[in-house]
Amino acid sequence: MTVESTAATRKPRRSSKRAGAARTPKAPDEPQLVQLLTPEGERVEHPEYEVDLTPEELRGLYRDMVLTRRFDAEATSLQRQGELGLWASLLGQEAAQIGSGRALRDDDYVFPTYREHGVAWCRGVDPTNLLGMFRGVNHGGWDPNSNNFHLYTIVIGSQTLHATGYAMGIVKDGADSAVVAYFGDGASSQGDVAEAFTFSAVYNAPVVFFCQNNQWAISEPTEKQMRVPLYQRAQGFGFPGVRVDGNDVLACLAVTKSALERARRGEGPTLVEAYTYRMGAHTTSDDPTKYRTDDERQAWEAKDPIQRLKTYLEKQKFADEAFFTGLETESETLGKRVREAVRAMPDPDSLAMFENTHADGHALVDEERAQFAAYQASFADSDEEGN
Amino acid sequence: MAGKNMSIAKALNESLRKALDTDPKVLIMGEDVGKLGGVFRVTDGLHKDFGEDRVIDTPLAESGIVGTAIGLALRGYRPVVEIQFDGFVFPAYDQIVTQLAKMYARALGKIKLPVVVRIPYGGGIGAVEHHSESPEALFAHVAGLKVVSPSNASDAYWMMQQAIQSDDPVIFFEPKRRYWDKGEVDTDAIPHPLHKAKVAREGSDLTLAAYGPMVKVCLEAAAAAAEEGKSVEVLDLRSMSPIDFDSVQTSVEKTRRLVVVHEAPVFLGTGAEIAARITERCFYHLEAPVLRVGGYHVPYPPARLEDEYLPGLDRVLDAVDRSLAY
Ligand SMILES: Cc1ncc(C[n+]2csc(CCOP(=O)(O)OP(=O)(O)O)c2C)c(N)n1
Numbered sequence: 001m002t003v004e005s006t007a008a009t010r011k012p013r014r015s016s017k018r019a020g021a022a023r024t025p026k027a028p029d030e031p032q033l034v035q036l037l038t039p040e041g042e043r044v045e046h047p048e049y050e051v052d053l054t055p056e057e058l059r060g061l062y063r064d065m066v067l068t069r070r071f072d073a074e075a076t077s078l079q080r081q082g083e084l085g086l087w088a089s090l091l092g093q094e095a096a097q098i099g100s101g102r103a104l105r106d107d108d109y110v111f112p113t114y115r116e117h118g119v120a121w122c123r124g125v126d127p128t129n130l131l132g133m134f135r136g137v138n139h140g141g142w143d144p145n146s147n148n149f150h151l152y153t154i155v156i157g158s159q160t161l162h163a164t165g166y167a168m169g170i171v172k173d174g175a176d177s178a179v180v181a182y183f184g185d186g187a188s189s190q191g192d193v194a195e196a197f198t199f200s201a202v203y204n205a206p207v208v209f210f211c212q213n214n215q216w217a218i219s220e221p222t223e224k225q226m227r228v229p230l231y232q233r234a235q236g237f238g239f240p241g242v243r244v245d246g247n248d249v250l251a252c253l254a255v256t257k258s259a260l261e262r263a264r265r266g267e268g269p270t271l272v273e274a275y276t277y278r279m280g281a282h283t284t285s286d287d288p289t290k291y292r293t294d295d296e297r298q299a300w301e302a303k304d305p306i307q308r309l310k311t312y313l314e315k316q317k318f319a320d321e322a323f324f325t326g327l328e329t330e331s332e333t334l335g336k337r338v339r340e341a342v343r344a345m346p347d348p349d350s351l352a353m354f355e356n357t358h359a360d361g362h363a364l365v366d367e368e369r370a371q372f373a374a375y376q377a378s379f380a381d382s383d384e385e386g387n
Numbered sequence: 388m389a390g391k392n393m394s395i396a397k398a399l400n401e402s403l404r405k406a407l408d409t410d411p412k413v414l415i416m417g418e419d420v421g422k423l424g425g426v427f428r429v430t431d432g433l434h435k436d437f438g439e440d441r442v443i444d445t446p447l448a449e450s451g452i453v454g455t456a457i458g459l460a461l462r463g464y465r466p467v468v469e470i471q472f473d474g475f476v477f478p479a480y481d482q483i484v485t486q487l488a489k490m491y492a493r494a495l496g497k498i499k500l501p502v503v504v505r506i507p508y509g510g511g512i513g514a515v516e517h518h519s520e521s522p523e524a525l526f527a528h529v530a531g532l533k534v535v536s537p538s539n540a541s542d543a544y545w546m547m548q549q550a551i552q553s554d555d556p557v558i559f560f561e562p563k564r565r566y567w568d569k570g571e572v573d574t575d576a577i578p579h580p581l582h583k584a585k586v587a588r589e590g591s592d593l594t595l596a597a598y599g600p601m602v603k604v605c606l607e608a609a610a611a612a613a614e615e616g617k618s619v620e621v622l623d624l625r626s627m628s629p630i631d632f633d634s635v636q637t638s639v640e641k642t643r644r645l646v647v648v649h650e651a652p653v654f655l656g657t658g659a660e661i662a663a664r665i666t667e668r669c670f671y672h673l674e675a676p677v678l679r680v681g682g683y684h685v686p687y688p689p690a691r692l693e694d695e696y697l698p699g700l701d702r703v704l705d706a707v708d709r710s711l712a713y
Pocket of ligand 1: 115154155156183184185186187188214216217218278282
């Protein structure tokens, strides 16, 4: 296990150590990555990254992953039942999201894509808030400042620039918080991501670019996005890139923490590539059987992020039967709460579409709102007459 | 410095200076805005006096400029970004349209996006391609944005103050061929509301409605028409989103004739919207159809042809005559 860090600022001591290490040519599906917990649930050491968690903390990470998966499954079935118009599942990416999400401090800020349900969970965003846009009652609908968790961004890559700008603001404020920008392997092809790399490097912005390489951008494999491993791209911009086992919650936590600390120390951005797999469809509208094989999925199932932590907890006797059954009950309760909340979610009032277009108002919007209200009222009148 | 005579560029500069001075959250960002003071020197001296933390030279990446300005606004700053020329706003158009314009609504009003995007726009300076365009209708069409353009130094000064103070994103189109036109600026005045039109010249026979660079042409046309005994009112719209239709209506109810003038292509432009709305509002007052004078539906032509493309005195007067002939 070699770290493939491309650190412009790394100490020579480390690179010489690495240079001396024997390098085995890497198989295309087995990248070299930072790992602390193997797929078999074995704890392993890494020369640069370390976590030291109590059994309780480890159970906490496990609980986060299980509940996030349960929430995600509930949302998927709610979509199947017609309660949501669409859902983007995070199945398989729980470790990447919980690991990175739990590395954050309260005053850090997150700029997500549309799939970061696990990160939202870590930020304390009520999961039912995430469903409004998928149900079609709003286009976001939460106050980003209440949990330092920005709105989901659909235009891929856009939010990496917002994250960078926000991080530039942190520097100006003299604060020591940091920002994490989430994006996908497909998004890495977008110009905005390259511009975000440039800006963050130039202004030394405390931002961690957390790319979940889940191998697919809808139907396009990573080979259609890049010719060099993603994390290596950071080198060209002048900051370190590191590839982490995205199905290893401990490694994701350790690597993100270290990148955040680096950012806080004023050493600028880091690109973290969490090498993982999207086990479900891209969204509920997608049919992955058209472009990928069962074998592939099964190979990744063997690396399931939740199962490996479970194995470890059991082996170490860090969790007993009561913990697991208790968690099952908690999952069911969460599922039920989400289901009920979604079903109870009212359609917005039709005049709501005129609200919040401008902070300072706009004459045309006011005029059209009045016209629309009058038009609607004309039906109310005729209803009354009909009665 | 109340009642000082200064160019539009200087008025903008003074206005930006005042904003930087009074609000520590105001930032200037863009390509060459720092040491050089911008290619039109609108930010001249600001870098020297406020430092590179406030007046920021950015990488050459328009999407990056607007995208990071959004992030800074989310952090509580009020960035004023400069897009060097009209034709180079398009790499940032995505950020402006999909992000800047919509974020306030998506957050149900819980966050503010006080970003000003300054764009020197329009032709008449003999530039190469992408340096003379008038894309204002593309922005005015997008809900969530406000779009304004001053035509004189006083408005340049005050409208910039108001744009920066606005909690909404404002696309601020600066008429680049008028940058050096001078006018009186009273920095102690009570400013005219940002989105309200102004009567630039009173008249009774016909209304010319224009904004930005074309206001001057319309004033010249009105002066020429006066020599022929025609009384032409000139309305400076100042804001393309929202458009102050009430003021246009008031003027048209008086003069009964309207010609809208802008540099941008006539097709699907600001003039089309005004013609449609005013026809609806003033149908029984109008003595003639609303006419439009503007650019053609072609790429902005090479400099040697721009005098043909841009509405000049003759084309405006011709439209005045056509309207009066009904
Ligand atoms: C600019 C843009 N182009 C296209 C799309 C449509 N689209 C939505 S998600 C997606 C794939 C994104 O893949 P990736 O970045 O790898 O993220 P993932 O969904 O796999 O997490 C595409 C093409 C979009 N949302 N935005």
